[in-house]
Amino acid sequence: MNLANLPTRVKLIDVGPRDGLQNEKTPVPADVKISLVQRLQDAGLQEIEVTSYVSPKWVPQMADNHAVMQGIARRSGVRYSVLTPNLQGYEASVQDRPDEIVVFGAASEAFSQKNINCSIAESIERFAPVVAAARAAGIAVRGAMSCTVGCPYEGEIAPERVAYLAGLMRGIGVQRVDVADTIGVGTPRKVQRAIEAALQHYAIDEVSGHFHDTYGQALVNTLAALELGVWNFQSSVAGLGGCPYAKGATGNVATEDLVYLLHGMGIDTGIDLDKLIDAGVYISDFLGRKSASRVAVAVLNKRAG
Numbered sequence: 001m002n003l004a005n006l007p008t009r010v011k012l013i014d015v016g017p018r019d020g021l022q023n024e025k026t027p028v029p030a031d032v033k034i035s036l037v038q039r040l041q042d043a044g045l046q047e048i049e050v051t052s053y054v055s056p057k058w059v060p061q062m063a064d065n066h067a068v069m070q071g072i073a074r075r076s077g078v079r080y081s082v083l084t085p086n087l088q089g090y091e092a093s094v095q096d097r098p099d100e101i102v103v104f105g106a107a108s109e110a111f112s113q114k115n116i117n118c119s120i121a122e123s124i125e126r127f128a129p130v131v132a133a134a135r136a137a138g139i140a141v142r143g144a145m146s147c148t149v150g151c152p153y154e155g156e157i158a159p160e161r162v163a164y165l166a167g168l169m170r171g172i173g174v175q176r177v178d179v180a181d182t183i184g185v186g187t188p189r190k191v192q193r194a195i196e197a198a199l200q201h202y203a204i205d206e207v208s209g210h211f212h213d214t215y216g217q218a219l220v221n222t223l224a225a226l227e228l229g230v231w232n233f234q235s236s237v238a239g240l241g242g243c244p245y246a247k248g249a250t251g252n253v254a255t256e257d258l259v260y261l262l263h264g265m266g267i268d269t270g271i272d273l274d275k276l277i278d279a280g281v282y283i284s285d286f287l288g289r290k291s292a293s294r295v296a297v298a299v300l301n302k303r304a305g
């Protein structure tokens with residue numbers, strides 16, 4: 001691994017309020033989500049994925065999307081993004097003024113069917129008018145690409161399928177894409193191949209890494225992505241999360257762990273680690289469980305003396 005030319009700055013998108021909480025069985029009240037967003041922005045996060053406009057029958061935890069988006073105290077310079085799988089979701093989101101909407105597809109046909117109830121080709125047909133409407137309204141558009149390394153239903157995913165999806169996303173006007181290892185099975189070389197596939201259609205500044213930590217590979221995969229020049233990453237405070245349609249997959253890499261890694265390598269994030277850990281404590285306490293962030297646990301043990 002060549003660590004000589006790493007970026008000097010990294011932008012993190014905390015997806016905890018959305019990806020982190022969407023799979024929680026106990027309802028998390030809107031005011032707790034609002035408070036979590038507040039704590040994340042107080043810690044210096046400049047991008048926060050707040051909620052999704054999906055079917056409340058499919059993902060009940062996100063049914064309070066309006067209340068959450070209306071309740072957050074927006075800070076200038078912070079980008080608030082939301083997931084919108086179709087025009088119905090997009091139209092519902094617009095009154096809540098997201099800065100960015102996220103259409104979410106998959107490199108795996110089976111996952112596309114399970115997650116959004118349509119094929120990859122149909123998903124692109126659904127996304128196209130969403131992307132057009134958002135761009136006409138001056139709202140930024142990101143495309144999440146799930147299962148770029150492995151799929152819970154199809155197994156290993158070839159990089160060609162990532163390139164294919166990225167090309168379709170580019171074709172409909174999606175401005176940047178996330179290379180997601182939804183079930184956290186990736187290892188550095190495989191993740192690099194998936195990123196290189198996305199780079200066939202997107203510039204390095206337009207590609208972000210989204211690594212779940214199911215197999216404990218997310219940090220090393222981040223390093224592998226950094227080696228390629230990727231400098232945008234998604235992560236989840238306290239390592240919250242998982243996808244309802246990827247059974248057994250754990251949360252994203254914890255934002256605290258990523259920040260510790262990056263700061264330790266002299267890479268700036270603009271994030272205050274102590275405040276971030278406090279945000280993680282807040283939500284972990286609410287959920288009644290220990291944080292999945294190794295860094296948070298270590299710092300809290302040290303604080304306790």
Ligand SMILES: CC(C)(COP(=O)([O-])OP(=O)([O-])OC[C@H]1O[C@@H](n2cnc3c(N)ncnc32)[C@H](O)[C@@H]1OP(=O)([O-])[O-])[C@@H](O)C(=O)NCCC(=O)NCCSC(=O)C[C@@](C)(O)CC(=O)[O-]
Nearest residue numbers: 053054055058085088089104115116117144146180182243
């Ligand atoms: C996509 C749909 C809606 C299609 O669902 P569908 O059943 O195919 O949609 P439909 O158009 O046939 O409509 C059926 C019903 O859903 C309603 N409906 C239709 N659209 C909406 C909407 N936007 N908001 C609210 N309601 C909606 C619609 O009104 C209707 O209601 P009914 O008449 O039966 O009462 C459904 O499959 C769904 O909600 N899926 C959930 C997808 C989801 O949120 N997955 C988790 C996020 S993705 C993820 O976590 C991965 C990611 C991004 O983090 C990256 C990674 O790690 O891989």
